[in-house]
Structures are given as structure tokens and as C-alpha cells.
Amino acid sequence: MVGEAKDAETNTGPLDGLTILDASRVLVGPFCTMQLGDLGADVVKVERPDGGDQTRGWHPPKYGDSEESAYYMSINRNKRSITLNLASEDGRDLFRELAAKADVVVENFRVGQMDKWGLGYEDLRAENPELIYCSLSGYGEWGPDSSRPAYDIIMQAEGGMMSITGPEDGPPVRVGVAIADIGAGMYAAQAILAALLDRELGDGTGQKIDVSLLDGQVAWMTYMASNYFATGDPPERMGSKHPTIAPYQAFPTTDGYVVVAVASENIWPRFCEAIDRADLLADERFERNSDRVNNRSALDAILEAELSEYTTEELLNRFDDHEVPASDVKDMDEVFDNPQVQARGMHRTVSHPSAGEVEMVGSPMHFSQTPTSIRQYPPELGEQTAAILRELGYSDAEIERFRDNDVL
Template identity: 75%
Template sequence: MTGEARDPDGDAGPLDGVTVLDASRVLVGPFCTMQLGDLGADVIKVERPDGGDQTRHWHPPTYGDSDESAYYVSVNRNKRSVALNLASEEGREVFRDLAAEADVLVENFRVGKMEEWGLDYGDLRERNPDLVYCSLSGYGEWGPEKDRPAYDIIMQAEGGLMSITGVEDGMPVRVGVALADIGAGMYATQAILAALLERELGDGTGQKIDVSLLDGQVAWMTYMASNYFATGDPPGRMGSKHPTIAPYQAFETADGYVVVAVASEHIWPDFCRALDREDLVDDPRFAANADRVENRDELDALLAEEFAAYGTDEVIEILREHDVPASTVRDMAEVFDSPQVEARGMRTSVDHPTAGEVEMPASPMHFSRTPTAVRRHPPLLGEHTDEVLRETGYSPDEIERLVAADAVAPSPDERSDG
């Protein structure tokens, strides 16, 4: 808690000593709290006893012959699970006790649900004024659409992303991962860290944080939004092309695709030399980037013909020999076979009690002194219920009473001992 001296070393992350109460599920909240867990926080994941986080059951695929959903595993490492029934007053009282000891609370119930349960920020800060309370929702806690249900594809559509994603004159396309959830999860993590720092630098009190998926998508529009503000014309879909740089896109080769990025004027002559088309360097249609953007259609047609004569590996080797940024379009297998990805330690694994060894992307945050790490496997439902309640001060008899009242479900080992 605030004010305590910290001396993390060895395997401890920079948030060692910070306790996070995670009352979230599916993706946006769990992605946020996984990052906090990667950074060393003790993340206590609160789940419904009857099935837990919905993503536990989003399969196939699963790991091996287990029932562990690959989706759930992807965003729930470095957490402990408590099976707690928030629909019961006894369960809510346990939650209040957990929140009284926490530094951070993250929740993504529908707007108003925590207030209905007596678990909103105003209720919990009375016992724990230094609590940082982060609410995540589709549309935020105010505004005319605050009560609407939210899903990533709807957020990508309403936040503008699908209007600029896809082939020109084709159907709008959803980005292949749930960027609205992941983006809001990143903003939530950033906001939580800022609130923790402000708490330490200030008078030790916490505050409420409100992050929405829609706000995150709108913020991510960055230069596309600025292009609209500057011209009054909403940008449209351009496939892999860039609105203000050319060529900066994918081209079809004789056996696949190559992606090139002629992102500055000094690359253009090297690009032309690589394709043995030095005549294009001073061609007035293409001499400067502004010219290339203005005459994009002519340039695209010319370059499409050039690239079609090469094999993908051949042309990438030539382009890289001339210091022109170029790549294939890698699939997941190729990504995780990459020597650079391997060298950066971005493929990791952890032993799981029912699924065996499970692999996952590692944390991209690298510290010189307080490393991120996969310290815990994605937990089984309620795996740590008894452990966490004992740490909070509950006696074995009190835990047994809560189990009998259906306020909590016992840990799996306790359940098997029957």
C-alpha cells in the first residue's frame, strides 16, 4: 500500500507490492490486469462460481486434451482466481474486504451494476481512500449511449477504424484482433500507473478512472482524424496504402506479396536502384513524395508490373541490400519462428496444472532492474479462493460458512478433498 518502503530485486517486477482486485472478464479488463501482473502486481481475479470468466468456454481451440481455452489463457497469466458470488450479499461483503486491502480495482460490468451492488467507487473509498478504481465500459459512464451493449466490431465501426480498413471500394474490414478492447486496456493500464504515481507524489489518496472502448478508438484515429479536420473530407479505405506516403504498401509478386515502406525522400533513390529503375528517380511525376502521392495511380501500376516479375524472397533480398525497408506478410508460425522475435524473448511458456506447458506471447516491456516475467499460470477457476481469503483474515470456519451460503466456491483442491 501507499507509503510502504519497497526494495524489489531478483525476479520482482516494478509493481511488486501492489495488489490489484480484478473484477473484469472477457478481454479489455483482463488484458489490462495481465499487464499489471506482468509488471509484478499481485492480481486477484474475481470470477463467478458458475463457470467463471466467459472466455474459459470460448473454444476450440484448447490446449491439448484439456478444457483450457486458448483465448482465456492468452490474457490471464500472472493472476490468482477467487470464485466469488457477487449476486449474494455475503459475496459482496467479501469483495468489500478484498477491496479494502487493494491498491487498484478494475471492473468492466455494465454501467451502473457496481453501484447497484453497493460496490462503486463512492462505497469502497470510505474504507480504502487510497484505492485507484478503474471502470471500463463500451461508451463510458456518461453520455446518451452509456447504456448500450458494446462489442469490439461495433466499436471498430463506430470509432472510425472500419471506415479506413479494407480495400478501396470494397467492404469495410475488422482488424483481425480486437483492437478496441486491447486499445482501451492499454489506456486503462496507462491511467492506472499514472494514478498510482500521483498517489505516491500527492497526499496518498486514490481516484476514479473511467475508460471506454469508443473513446480509445476515437483517440487512435490520430492523423486520420487530423486529415479530416484539415480538409473536411473523411478519409476512406486504401487497402495497405498510406494516405500521405507513397509507395508505402503491399505489392503482389510472382509467388506472394512484398510490403515496402519508402517513408522518406532519401529511400526513394535506393528503391529505384534496387528495382533497376533509376530512370524514375528524377521523373517529375515521382521526384518527391508529394508528387508520388499525387500521381499514385500511375506509380502503383508501374510498380505492380515491376514486382510481378520477381519472386518474393528474391526481391526482398535485393531491397534489403539497398537498405529499403521490406518484408513478407508473416503468418503466426513465421512470426514466432523469427530469429528477432526469439532473440527478444517474445515467445514464452508456463506450466499449467491441467494443460501442461502452454505457450504465449511474452511481455514487450523490458526493464534493466525489475523484469517482467510469467510468474503464474492462467489460474483454474477459484484456484486460490481459500488462499486469498485466509490472507484477508478469514478463518477456516468462516470460509466453510461462505461456501455453505453459496457466497464462494472452494478451491479445486478443497473441492476434491470433499
């Protein structure tokens, strides 16, 4: 729980002093709680004794001699791991003790499972009325589909993302990372922070938060949904193109692709000059952005023929000289070799006891007074179990008894 004023010299971030009890696994919950951990919270990750978080075994790839997958490593730093068998009464009692001292509980079990165990919000708030309780699920806690299991690709399909992603004449394509999980994890972290602020500014009591993957995907439709509401026509797949800006897309070159963003009227003349096609400025079909959108097919044909005569580097140099936003399409090697990415601290390493030096993505949140930090490598299964139970006042003999009874 939040205590007295923080010592600036030992402050680990803006959430220093908060305790998060993380009963989630796979991606949506762990991604949420990693963000809270990066912000300085003490995140206690509760895992099953028989293997823990499923993603630990999602390899290859894995790091060195470690049995931990790269997937697990990517979303579980700044946490301490305790194993608890929640199918046992002693395991549930220990969870209740931890929740009584926590600021936040995050869980993503099947809807209703925590209530069956007596670990739902109403159960835990009786002992800890200040508790923020965040439940994550595929479809949410009410509605006709609330009991259905969910997977990212299904959510991208049901939420509309796949209907607008992929080549114009090709099949629907899922976004290459699990954005349904990641998006819901971001919404959950945002909701938790808002609930914590409300608790501090209000009467000091917590509340229940319900975030679903499907809701997050529908919310991410933003202007695509508004375009549909305004016209009644569902948007279709456009490859890399933009529905209301042109040109704003990837074009093939002699050796790859170049991506351009002519996102305002004052960029259009510079774009035409960069490719030595000032004649396009006199073409009434392309005078304004709305004209270019309405005559997109004709414009695309001209630009595809023109840009395909250049190498990617030649075009990037020309666009840079004329202040036209452009890029090549970078792979992961190029992304993390980018001086800007390095300058922003987005490529980090942490020492792990069995995996050695583990590379990972940094935090995108930058604070002037309470910076984020990587204080703890992704923990091995149950690595801090004894230490966490000692903090609750249990002796080594009692902890050993729990182990003997398959509680830990």
C-alpha cells in the first residue's frame, strides 16, 4: 500500500510504493503489469507450481541455457514470482493474505473462475476496501459471448481489424503482433492508473475494472468506424494506403519499398519536385488532397511507374532534401540499430541468472523526475516464493510445510 512521502534517492518510478498482485498469464495481463512494474510498482506474479505461466515454454526461441522463452522474457521484467496452487484452500488463503496488502489485483482467468474460488472482487474488497481489481477477458464479463474463450487472431477478426488489413485484392491479414492483447493491456493499465487516482482524490475506496480484448479492438477502429457511421459503407482493405490521404502508402522501388506520407497540402508540391514531376501540380485531378483521394487509381498508376525507376536510397535522399516524410521498411535488425531508437533507450539489456545478458525493448514512457527503470530480470518460476511468504510473516518451517502439501 502507498505509505509515507517517497525518498527521491530511492524512488523507482511514479508508482513506487504500490503493490500489484498479478494473477494473470500469457500476454494481455503480463503486458499490463509489466508497464506498472516499469513505472516503479512492486509486481508479485502468482503462478501455478506445475510450470507457471504457459509462455515460459513457448519456445523456440529461448535464451542461452535458460528454459525461459523469448516470449516470456519480453513481458515479465520488474516482477517477483511466487507459486501458489489456487486449487487448494491453503493456496487461496495465501492469495487472500497477499490481496489484503495489495493496491491492485490483475487477473485474466475465464470469467467467473475467481468468484468460484472465493477470490473475486466482492470477496477481496471485504478485507481490503481500497483494492483496485482489474479483470481481463476476451469478451468482457457480460453479454452473450462472455463465456467464450478468446485468441488474438479471433479478436482481430471479430473486432474489424482484419477487414481493413491486407492487400486490396488479397486475403485478410492479422497485424503481425498480438495487438488485441497488447491493446487491451494498455487500456487496462490506463484504467488502473485512473482508478488509483480516483481512490486518492475520492473517498479512499477501490473499484472493479472490466476490460475485454474485443472492446479494445472495436475502440481501435476510431476513424474507420466514423467513416462507416458517416457513409454506411464498411471500409475495405487498402494495403498500406490511407482512406482519406493520398499519397500515403508504400511504393515498390528497384530494390525494395519506400513509404511516403504526403499528409498536408504543403507537402504535395515538395513531393512532386523531389521526383521531378512538377507537371503533376498542374493536373486538376490532383490539385487538392480530396482530388487525389477521388482520383487515387490514376495517381497510383503514375507514381508506381515513376518511383519504380529509383532505388530506395535514391528516393530517400530526394525526399530528405525536399522535406518529404519518407522511410524504407526496416526489419528488427535495422530498428534496433537506429541511432534514434538507441538514443531514446528503447534497446535495453538485463542480466539473468541462467540466460546471461538478455536484450529487450525499453519503456516508451519518459519522465523528467521519476523515470521508469528495469530493476528486476524476468523471474524464474517461484524464485521469490519464500521471500514473499516471509514478508507475510511465515517461518521457513511453515513454508516447507506448504511445499510438502503441494500448496507452492
